[in-house]
Amino acid sequence: MSWFGSFLKSSIGQKIIMSLTGLFLIQFLAVHLIGNLQLLANDGGQQFNLYAKFMTTNPVIKTVSYLLYASILLHAVQGLWLWSRNKAAKGGKYAVMAKESSTYASRNMGWLGIIILVFIILHLWQFWFQMKMGWLEMKTYDGVEVKNLYAPVAYAFKQWWYVLIYVLAMGVIGLHLHHGFQSAFQTLGLNHKKYTPLIKFLGTAYAILVPLGFALIPIIFFLFR
């Protein structure tokens, strides 16, 4: 086998795939949140709809979006594969579970990931698919015709059950990020007393603030719009 093949097939190489795709998805969440925050501009969705048109038509962003789809798929498929291989390598469970030696999130990344995957599928069906398939009504702002993505979003955020699912999913993403953020750096070999405390602090802050930012938007819509 070529050196690169055996590198990727090794246990460390396999984890590096998780780490790199994970880091890419982490930065995507911040970009996504910037987009979502425009829902809060009280203009009937004009700014949000124009932003959505830009994000779906700009060639650079379109290219990056294919990288994003690939990353989500690879991170999910690879994660499930490693999860099942690791379960097999463990071979059995202890009668007593020691909870004090590790965090809840670190032990349950597989389950948390599956919940997030289910949420992403629901999420893509609801908004992304509608946008791509062109089932949305059109709106015209200053002579520019754009799809009205704001309408289904505003509608969904008025359903109590959807807001509940959304907020719970953000909690799960927060837990997944809390372990995943610092773990990605450790896998790449970046652990040193010079900067690891900073990485851990940033990871915790990111894992709280970003999901909180996402979750606040449907809550504001549900309560005040």
Added chain:
Amino acid sequence: MKLNLKVWRQRSNNDKGAFATYQVEANEHMSFLEMLDVLNEQLIAKKETPVAFEHDCREGICGACSMVINGRPHGPQQGTTTCQLHMRAFEDGDTIFIEPFRARAFPVVKDLVVDRSGFDRIIQSGGFVSVNTGQAQDGNAIPIEKDLAGEAFDAATCIGCGACVAACPNGAAMLFTSAKVTHLGLLPQGKVEHSKRVLSMVKAMDEEGFGMCSNVGACSVECPKEISLENIARMNRDYIGASLASDKTV
């Protein structure tokens, strides 16, 4: 003190195994292994098969006394092996679950004894320094920076007990392997073969069927020698470096 023990009994690797319940009268000054000796004397007096468990030095340096006590390898105390755990860490009337280390790469031989020879094969693949033996060198012939010597020595305190594998939900051997890679690789004598060593030892570790590290960190918490996760990060980056930048292949 009276204790209820739930001990894993398994005749052989092919046997399914199950918990058996025993009552033992111990005193708080006994080590955990001495408490098990008392149990075994009771069993022998009743003409029952004693519980098989590994032990050797009984002073925390050999790493033989592998068992999981209430879900924790080597028991609830930080930085100690089972033989250094005393019954004063428990209360009168406690129920204690005692199980073998669990990992596919550590098959159960009998009761609490598991086969840890996978670790030996990882060491054989590169956990050594190739030097001509002969007269001992002068201690100061090769200058080594104090901090570096300290770091290498911290890694070298690994006794290869396997608690890291037992604690890991993935049955990974990264803490053990990285401790060995670090302790040799940081020193001038070991540096020469470092790239090849990292590649060989990771390959051997994978071939033994150990799982993959997901940075849970339970290994380091349960390690009787408190080996740090920084060693795993060092092995990761050295493996990446050796794969991408060295001519060595394994």
